[in-house]
Amino acid sequence: MRIFQKGFNFSQDGPGNRLVYHLAGCNMRCIWCSNPEGFSGEAGEEYTVETLLSECIRSRKLFFSGGGVTFTGGEATLQFDELLSLLKLLKKEGIHTCLETNGSSEKLGDLLPFIDYLIMDIKHYDPAVHKAYTGLGNEVTLQNFAKNCNSGQRQHIRIPLIREFNGNFPEAFADFFAKYDTKNTCFEFLPYHEYGKEKWKTPYLVQDGFMPKETVAAFKEAFKSRGLSVITT
Numbered sequence: 001m002r003i004f005q006k007g008f009n010f011s012q013d014g015p016g017n018r019l020v021y022h023l024a025g026c027n028m029r030c031i032w033c034s035n036p037e038g039f040s041g042e043a044g045e046e047y048t049v050e051t052l053l054s055e056c057i058r059s060r061k062l063f064f065s066g067g068g069v070t071f072t073g074g075e076a077t078l079q080f081d082e083l084l085s086l087l088k089l090l091k092k093e094g095i096h097t098c099l100e101t102n103g104s105s106e107k108l109g110d111l112l113p114f115i116d117y118l119i120m121d122i123k124h125y126d127p128a129v130h131k132a133y134t135g136l137g138n139e140v141t142l143q144n145f146a147k148n149c150n151s152g153q154r155q156h157i158r159i160p161l162i163r164e165f166n167g168n169f170p171e172a173f174a175d176f177f178a179k180y181d182t183k184n185t186c187f188e189f190l191p192y193h194e195y196g197k198e199k200w201k202t203p204y205l206v207q208d209g210f211m212p213k214e215t216v217a218a219f220k221e222a223f224k225s226r227g228l229s230v231i232t233t
């Protein structure tokens, strides 16, 4: 498994204190990405599944407050077979697992039995806008979202708020999600930041990213008024 960054983080990548693995490679190119160093599947170092399992087992005492292991990226599902193998082994060990994904894997459903907490980004409801800013359409992501709603799978949906990309549409976003059965879904908004800007080797293209506080509040209000669950981590 190829990993370009790893370390502990509390509560922002799933519940409790977690060992977070950033898997190399991503099939999107979001223009605001804060981890562009992980775009390439060649980034970082190679680890065997056994090495990582043993690191997770040794770290067990640090998984306090409901913590465990999180796989993120890049896009973790690009290393599907190794990810599935490790998730199965962690499940056997009783270690809590979380996946953070952009939702683009057609095989996401095969991972779900081994994932205790699912975080999925839905950056935009419109496929054309999504593709223009991330390089990939959102069709599979939305299919996965709909399947999870239908099956009752618990999911934590994260929506990055970037003014020039999706900032004008709080009501349209809320209307879009209100069509689904979201009793097991919660939503979180991630306001734009520029922590990764200096890491870009090609020109950084976001020109108008910061979202006024009032607009972030408008998103929250639009979702809440339609009975959608909004959380902050």
Ligand code: SF4
Binding pocket: 026, 027, 028, 029, 030, 032, 033, 034, 035, 036, 073, 074, 075, 102, 134
């Ligand atoms: S999906 Fe995530 S890791 Fe991939 S480019 Fe977008 S923000 Fe970066």
